[in-house]
Amino acid sequence: MNKYNRIFRNKFDKRIFTIFCGCTLVPLLVIFCIAYFQVRVNLKDQNFRRLEQTTKAVAMSIYEKLLLLESELRVHPETIKNTPKVPFSLAEGPQHFVNITTIYDLKAEFDDENSEISITERFNSLKNWLNNGMSVLLTKSISKTISRIYMVSIMSDEKGIVIGEINSTYLFGIGEINILPPMTELTVFDGKGGILISSVDAIEPLAQVLNEKISEDPMSRFLWKNADQRYYASRKALFMESRFKDAPWEIVMSQQPSYIYGAMSNFKIIFPLLVLLSVLIVIWASIIFIRRNTGAVETLTNAASGLLVFSTDGSIKQCNPFMSRISGYSVESLCSSTIYDLAYSSKTDNITDAIRRILKKKKPYELFEQEFRHKDGSKVWTLISISIVRDESNEPLYFIALIQDITDQKQSAKEKSSLQEQLHQAQKMEAIGTLSGGIAHDLNNILAGILGYVELAKMETDPDAPVRGRLDKVETAVLRAADLVLQILTFSRKGKQDLQHIYLSPIIKEATKLLRATMPKNISLQLDIKEDTEKVLADVGQIHQIMMNLCTNAIHACEENGGSIEVMLESQMIPAGNTDLNLDLESGNYLKLTVADTGCGIDKNKLAYIFDPFFTTKEQDKGTGLGLSVVHGIIKSHNGTIEVSSEPGKGTTFEVYLPVAEVKCDDKSDKRNDELPFGNERILFVDDEPMLANTMEGLLISLGYEVACFTDPNQALNQFSLDINQFDLVITDHGMPGISGLNLARKLTQQRSDLPVMLITGYLDQINEEQLAKAGIQIVANKPLQLPQLAQHIRELLDNDNKSQDFLLA
Numbered sequence: 001m002n003k004y005n006r007i008f009r010n011k012f013d014k015r016i017f018t019i020f021c022g023c024t025l026v027p028l029l030v031i032f033c034i035a036y037f038q039v040r041v042n043l044k045d046q047n048f049r050r051l052e053q054t055t056k057a058v059a060m061s062i063y064e065k066l067l068l069l070e071s072e073l074r075v076h077p078e079t080i081k082n083t084p085k086v087p088f089s090l091a092e093g094p095q096h097f098v099n100i101t102t103i104y105d106l107k108a109e110f111d112d113e114n115s116e117i118s119i120t121e122r123f124n125s126l127k128n129w130l131n132n133g134m135s136v137l138l139t140k141s142i143s144k145t146i147s148r149i150y151m152v153s154i155m156s157d158e159k160g161i162v163i164g165e166i167n168s169t170y171l172f173g174i175g176e177i178n179i180l181p182p183m184t185e186l187t188v189f190d191g192k193g194g195i196l197i198s199s200v201d202a203i204e205p206l207a208q209v210l211n212e213k214i215s216e217d218p219m220s221r222f223l224w225k226n227a228d229q230r231y232y233a234s235r236k237a238l239f240m241e242s243r244f245k246d247a248p249w250e251i252v253m254s255q256q257p258s259y260i261y262g263a264m265s266n267f268k269i270i271f272p273l274l275v276l277l278s279v280l281i282v283i284w285a286s287i288i289f290i291r292r293n294t295g296a297v298e299t300l301t302n303a304a305s306g307l308l309v310f311s312t313d314g315s316i317k318q319c320n321p322f323m324s325r326i327s328g329y330s331v332e333s334l335c336s337s338t339i340y341d342l343a344y345s346s347k348t349d350n351i352t353d354a355i356r357r358i359l360k361k362k363k364p365y366e367l368f369e370q371e372f373r374h375k376d377g378s379k380v381w382t383l384i385s386i387s388i389v390r391d392e393s394n395e396p397l398y399f400i401a402l403i404q405d406i407t408d409q410k411q412s413a414k415e416k417s418s419l420q421e422q423l424h425q426a427q428k429m430e431a432i433g434t435l436s437g438g439i440a441h442d443l444n445n446i447l448a449g450i451l452g453y454v455e456l457a458k459m460e461t462d463p464d465a466p467v468r469g470r471l472d473k474v475e476t477a478v479l480r481a482a483d484l485v486l487q488i489l490t491f492s493r494k495g496k497q498d499l500q501h502i503y504l505s506p507i508i509k510e511a512t513k514l515l516r517a518t519m520p521k522n523i524s525l526q527l528d529i530k531e532d533t534e535k536v537l538a539d540v541g542q543i544h545q546i547m548m549n550l551c552t553n554a555i556h557a558c559e560e561n562g563g564s565i566e567v568m569l570e571s572q573m574i575p576a577g578n579t580d581l582n583l584d585l586e587s588g589n590y591l592k593l594t595v596a597d598t599g600c601g602i603d604k605n606k607l608a609y610i611f612d613p614f615f616t617t618k619e620q621d622k623g624t625g626l627g628l629s630v631v632h633g634i635i636k637s638h639n640g641t642i643e644v645s646s647e648p649g650k651g652t653t654f655e656v657y658l659p660v661a662e663v664k665c666d667d668k669s670d671k672r673n674d675e676l677p678f679g680n681e682r683i684l685f686v687d688d689e690p691m692l693a694n695t696m697e698g699l700l701i702s703l704g705y706e707v708a709c710f711t712d713p714n715q716a717l718n719q720f721s722l723d724i725n726q727f728d729l730v731i732t733d734h735g736m737p738g739i740s741g742l743n744l745a746r747k748l749t750q751q752r753s754d755l756p757v758m759l760i761t762g763y764l765d766q767i768n769e770e771q772l773a774k775a776g777i778q779i780v781a782n783k784p785l786q787l788p789q790l791a792q793h794i795r796e797l798l799d800n801d802n803k804s805q806d807f808l809l810a
Contacts, residue, residue, distance in 0.1 A: 028278050047260045048221050051234035051253045059236045059251040061174050070135040073164050074153035096170040101163045130154045137244040139190040147194030168197045183259040189250040202226040306403030314338035326405050328375030342372045358388050381410040444762035445689045448784035451478045452695025455787040482784050501535045501661050511547035522562030529569045537661040542634045549631050550595040550654050557599025568594040589660040596653040602646040677795040678704040681728035685709045686716045688736040713739040724752045734761035742775050749776030756797040
């Protein structure tokens with residue numbers, strides 16, 4: 001009860017409740033009453049229609065059965081015998097007749113136990129009907145209301161008249177066959193008002209109603225009652241003049257109201273329950289209505305948004321519990337502070353400006369974003385809506401602020417923006433890779449031409465001449481540039497790893513030489529390289545790239561305050577299990593490359609992400625976040641691993657582990673052959689670059705070969721077709737306009753299957769070994785190609801007896 005006393009705080013609330021209930025319950029009760037009486041009328045009307053349909057069906061069925069009886073009586077009277085009266089459900093055959101009499105003397109009389117029917121007296125009126133094949137129905141009263149039915153017909157041989165008394169039980173069974181509705185009474189009257197059959201106990205009131213109130217309409221409905229019961233009835237006049245000589249019969253169906261309105265019993269039970277439920281719903285709705293309209297502040301108190309009520313000077317007067325979740329302070333602490341205390345001290349202008357605009361009536365409310373400070377010091381982004389409440393004189397009383405925490409939305413938007421930037425960066429890097437791949441391909445041709453001219457110049461120069469040393473340096477620079485091009489092609493995914501058994505120390509020393517030239521003066525670089533280390537199976541260009549990336553990161557870490565960088569190379573044995581080192585490596589011998597700096601270091605929270613793509617600790621214009629991820633990928637592809645340790649302010653150390661290669665003693669890579677192999681065969685050389693074609697022609701001639709050079713692959717194909725045996729070897733470039741080197745080789749080997757073919761290219765773009773084998777290519781060499789390598793590959797092809805077998809990737 002106290003709960004409802006709190007709900008109805010004053011008389012005004014109670015008046016609202018009374019009015020609301022009255023205006024709702026009264027129409028509701030009226031609607032239920034109208035529905036009750038409407039259902040009652042509908043039930044009565046539906047029942048009358050059902051009775052009418054049944055009455056018509058029974059009348060038609062009785063007429064049809066009488067026709068069958070007449071035919072049976074007239075055509076086969078000898079098969080019909082007198083039988084005792086039995087229930088209709090057990091009757092079979094002739095039991096629809098109670099008594100059969102055949103009269104051969106028309107002057108004779110037929111007598112039964114109760115009355116006498118003089119055939120001779122009525123014969124004249126029946127003669128025409130009987131002679132025309134018709135039968136006659138005769139009814140004879142045996143009491144004031146009950147009549148018996150006789151059917152008269154001429155025998156089939158026309159020698160006599162058959163008279164049969166119809167069993168009334170049979171007629172009643174006809175009604176049952178029509179599946180009468182439950183509790184339905186059937187009554188049949190003859191033309192004189194006598195009752196032929198009836199299931200009604202009191203038939204006198206029914207007969208009286210038929211004599212007094214029923215119209216001449218063959219189909220009608222009416223009401224009748226006796227002393228105890230009241231009935232609804234339907235009547236159908238059955239005219240049989242077309243077949244039987246007799247007055248029409250009256251077929252009557254009747255039902256008691258208790259059956260008709262039986263369906264209302266459930267409604268009477270449900271009706272009070274529905275009224276009670278409606279009352280409870282109205283009361284509940286009234287309470288909700290009052291609470292919603294008179295308890296708005298209480299609703300806002302429990303809302304899923306922060307609520308602040310503060311005065312014009314910012315002092316908080318009231319707040320809800322959700323505001324405590326947003327700020328981390330209790331409700332009591334909030335009510336003793338100001339709204340400005342919740343915001344960062346340097347970011348309260350939004351609140352001040354919003355209050356100023358509302359007070360100047362520029363806007364009824366203000367909606368803006370505001371940074372709040374959580375109790376734990378973290379930043380909380382909120383969306384604030386401030387409105388004002390004024391008194392009757394339009395003076396400001398207080399402000400109401402609705403506050404939503406949008407920190408998660410802000411964080412999601414920030415992450416989305418970061419992902420968008422990463423996507424743009426990846427697209428730029430992909431575009432750069434595509435562009436660099438094209439540039440590197442053209443640069444390869446230029447380097448190949450330069451290297452060729454250098455090789456020719458060296459061959460024409462005395463080994464002791466001063467210019468020979470300069471040519472050697474040019475050759476070294478060209479080869480370094482070729483390595484750089486190979487790295488660019490690898491970056492653009494158009495090159496493959498060139499794995500060789502190499503020593504790491506020369507590569508490390510060469511990389512550090514390049515770095516010293518650009519290193520700031522306040523940074524020192526120290527090397528501790530063990531010269532007795534073994535070889536590793538690695539790509540020279542990628543190892544050079546690892547050194548450049550790691551050392552460049554170290555320089556960036558030290559460039560602000562200076563420092564030192566130490567590069568070390570040593571052998572490392574990884575025992576089985578390596579529990580001490582905790583490395584994800586198999587046991588065995590490894591080379592350990594260490595790059596350590598004394599720079600700014602990396603925060604512990606960021607250390608786990610430094611190998612992720614696009615993650616960088618540098619400023620926006622000083623890194624892409626790809627360097628360490630590329631280093632990590634290269635080391636993993638070499639079956640090694642990389643470890644990092646760092647401490648802010650004390651520096652960072654990277655440790656790279658690469659497995660030592662197993663080199664056999666007879667490894668051909670360790671053998672040097674300074675003597676160039678020569679020959680005198682005829683070679684077809686095809687390259688679309690004129691400079692490269694000229695240099696290669698000179699180099700091949702210097703090796704003793706006869707050379708036919710073409711810059712147009714179609715001309716080369718035509719020349720070869722003139723005599724397919726005129727050339728001993730074909731050397732072709734891959735990327736040429738019109739016909740690629742692969743297609744040219746395929747066309748040439750189709751004409752001569754044993755023709756040896758060498759393909760020289762800057763990169764293999766989407767060409768697999770199967771395609772090369774089908775084109776008949778035995779060797780694929782990368783540009784630029786040095787003279788010793790070129791001479792060696794030519795002899796391998798020309799001296800190989802099985803020239804149609806597998807190709808060699810040089």
